[in-house]
Amino acid sequence: MSGSVRVGVVGTGMIGQDHIRRITQVLSGADVTAVTDLSADLAQQVAAGLKDATVHATGQDVIGNENVDAVLVTSWGPTHEEYVLAGIAAGKPVFCEKPLATTQRACRNIIDAEVAAGRRLVQVGFMRRYDDAYRGLKNVIEAGTIGAPLMYYSGHRNPGVPDSYTTDMAIVDTAVHDFDVARWLLAEEFTGVQVLAPRRNRHGGDLQDPLLMILETTSGVLVSVETSVNIRYGYDIRGEVVGEDGTAALADRGQVVLRRGGTASGAVPQDWRERFIDAYDSELQDWINAVSAGAGATGPSSWDGYAAQVVCDAAVDALHSGERVAVDLIEKPAIYAGGQHP
């Protein structure tokens, strides 16, 4: 493709605006040329801050627009399937924020459409794979420095959540990142999940918070995922692999350690935008580069979106039944073979 990639945006809410900012002010090789939102006022307001973006009534209008080469889907999860399918049908690459779709059936519909198109066109917003610390951890695992991984702990702590947040969302909205990044770090799929519900945090109201999930992988690695979404002190993302010969953990991220008055301290990020700011930049630049090169998509795939959704569904069942629930995936289509994305 010659010139800038012309991106059409479906959903100009919180992360839609943040991604528009990075495409137009931080990254190179793309412009935003068309936007839509359920709230026409919001779409107008966002377009007013852009050079030449047109505002459209629906996502379908954006996707079909002749000035749009590629689509960014940042609307609410249940709407993702429709727009991702429309992008594939139009032969336009799609970057879809997580979740790829909110049901396994919908994820399979997307996989089927991509397989029928004969090439990858979809990248899912699993930005942790682009984070330097997670990449460092993956390098250590792959180098064999700590021997074979035996266990992995993934801590996901949010300072607080809105009133609309439900206990199931701790799995489908929050832990979905941990499921994806663990699959990627360990390079294998999950086979089953149990969910344990400890004593509740008094800040969570009716929420069952925290949750502790125990998952097994095909080779027998045990993965524990903690979600604590009312932790108050900040946005804290933890990861530690226990291997045969050693352990490896994500380092604390603060740039400076302050020692004063008998204590040593460092800053904790306030939210995911701050913690993963570089990772969001890298994932979108990677997507723009792939689209420019005519590659469709090379980052986290529809398969990754599907596999994470199957684990989410099993974990929700496990939460409500109190039982271990098996994770059963379909056979992986050939277009997703050949290594790990990115």
Ligand SMILES: NC(=O)C1=CN([C@@H]2O[C@H](COP(=O)(O)OP(=O)(O)OC[C@H]3O[C@@H](n4cnc5c(N)ncnc54)[C@H](O)[C@@H]3O)[C@@H](O)[C@H]2O)C=CC1
């Ligand atoms: N990768 C990450 O760390 C994060 C990912 N997300 C994901 O991004 C997506 C959006 O989340 P937020 O921006 O936080 O939500 P938001 O509610 O701030 O924004 C979503 C926007 O989509 C619009 N919308 C909904 N349905 C639409 C439709 N059919 N057509 C056009 N516009 C529509 C809404 O009016 C709203 O303005 C979600 O899937 C969420 O899970 C959100 C935060 C962080």
Ligand SMILES: O=C1[C@@H](O)[C@H](O)[C@@H](O)[C@H](O)[C@H]1O
């Ligand atoms: O994707 C995200 C949010 O939607 C979710 O609500 C948060 O818990 C995650 O930390 C964030 O990365």
